[in-house]
Amino acid sequence: MSSRYSQIDPRGPRFSAAITAVLLLVAIGTALAAGTPHTLQERLVQPSFVLFVVLAALFAWGAFAGVARSPWGLLFRTLVRPRLAPPKDLEDAAAPTFAQGVGLFVVSAGLVLYLAGVPLSLEIAGSAAFIAAFLNAAFDYCLGCQLYLLLVRARIIAP
Amino acid sequence: MEPSTVLIALAALVTFAALLGVLYRVTRSRTSRVSASASVSGIELGGGATLLQFSSEVCSACAATRRVLRSVSDEHPTVVHVDVDVTSRPDLVSRFNILQTPTTLVLDSRGVAVARIGGGVRRETVVTELARALDSSPTSQN
Numbered sequence: 001m002s003s004r005y006s007q008i009d010p011r012g013p014r015f016s017a018a019i020t021a022v023l024l025l026v027a028i029g030t031a032l033a034a035g036t037p038h039t040l041q042e043r044l045v046q047p048s049f050v051l052f053v054v055l056a057a058l059f060a061w062g063a064f065a066g067v068a069r070s071p072w073g074l075l076f077r078t079l080v081r082p083r084l085a086p087p088k089d090l091e092d093a094a095a096p097t098f099a100q101g102v103g104l105f106v107v108s109a110g111l112v113l114y115l116a117g118v119p120l121s122l123e124i125a126g127s128a129a130f131i132a133a134f135l136n137a138a139f140d141y142c143l144g145c146q147l148y149l150l151l152v153r154a155r156i157i158a159p
Numbered sequence: 160m161e162p163s164t165v166l167i168a169l170a171a172l173v174t175f176a177a178l179l180g181v182l183y184r185v186t187r188s189r190t191s192r193v194s195a196s197a198s199v200s201g202i203e204l205g206g207g208a209t210l211l212q213f214s215s216e217v218c219s220a221c222a223a224t225r226r227v228l229r230s231v232s233d234e235h236p237t238v239v240h241v242d243v244d245v246t247s248r249p250d251l252v253s254r255f256n257i258l259q260t261p262t263t264l265v266l267d268s269r270g271v272a273v274a275r276i277g278g279g280v281r282r283e284t285v286v287t288e289l290a291r292a293l294d295s296s297p298t299s300q301n
Contacts (some may be wrong), residue, residue, distance in 0.1 A: 005216075010219055013219075025169055025172075025173070028169065028172070029165050029166075029168075029169050032160050032164075032165045032168055032169075033160050033162065033165050035160065088223075088226075089222050089223065089226060090222070091219045091222050092216065092218075092219075092222070094216045094217050095216075095217045095218055095219040096219065098217040127172055130172060130176065131172075131175070131176045131179065134173070134176040134177075134180070135176060135179060135180050135183065138176075138177070138180055139180035139183055139184060140219075140220075141180065141183050142218060142219040142220050144215075144217035144218060144219070145215070145217070145218045145219065145220055145221075145259050145260050145261070145278070146258070146259045148215055148216075148217035148218070148260070149215055149245055149252070149257065149258060149259060149260055150258065152215075152245065152246060153252065153253070
């Protein structure tokens, strides 16, 4: 199989997903409480907007630098993994890296629509990202296992 | 929005996600019987049966499935485990309408698919379906 990506402890991405899910929940709550202001200037300084920009940056970090080098990946490796038993098997970093890319895409779409003044765009995009992160953390659900093949078959991404 | 309404909305979101997760758990590793005449060409078949696994690069459950299938096939001398990357065999992917990885096909000795397991596999499921495939193979009936 492929070896373009490094092999990582599969519990690392789940740990990261748990933190991401909590942050998304906070961001969604902030956005719901604040609503969508009428002017662009007001929207740009909303705390919820800033939170989602930070989340998008974290997704981008994981997607481009690799999950093992993202902040939560580093935290897992230095603080959590030394306290755990060795994993049963390692996984290819490709799947969780792809998931970070999906998170970046969804949150970015929400940010663009929010800046355009579309109501509830941050809340809806954030909820979609939250569901994916929550399922990954709590149920070991692998989004890439389902999504990647559909994209390949639709020839959206080249194999 | 009022803080209490926000909390209710967030609780609803978490509940919804948890329900989706339970649904995923229930339907995971679902097995279906495949109608005959769908035989597979271009892969090396086992004399008794073949465990044909479809994997992709972007798949965290594939490694665990590979481990289970490999250990089951190691216990049966006539059973072979074949791991196929979906991008290398688009013909098989569209023929068997593979929508997720891993998907495992259990083939009898003629290369006819007799069962299909979607998602990560449970060892007991594989053992049961493999026994059926070995039974239905003409070579093992003689």
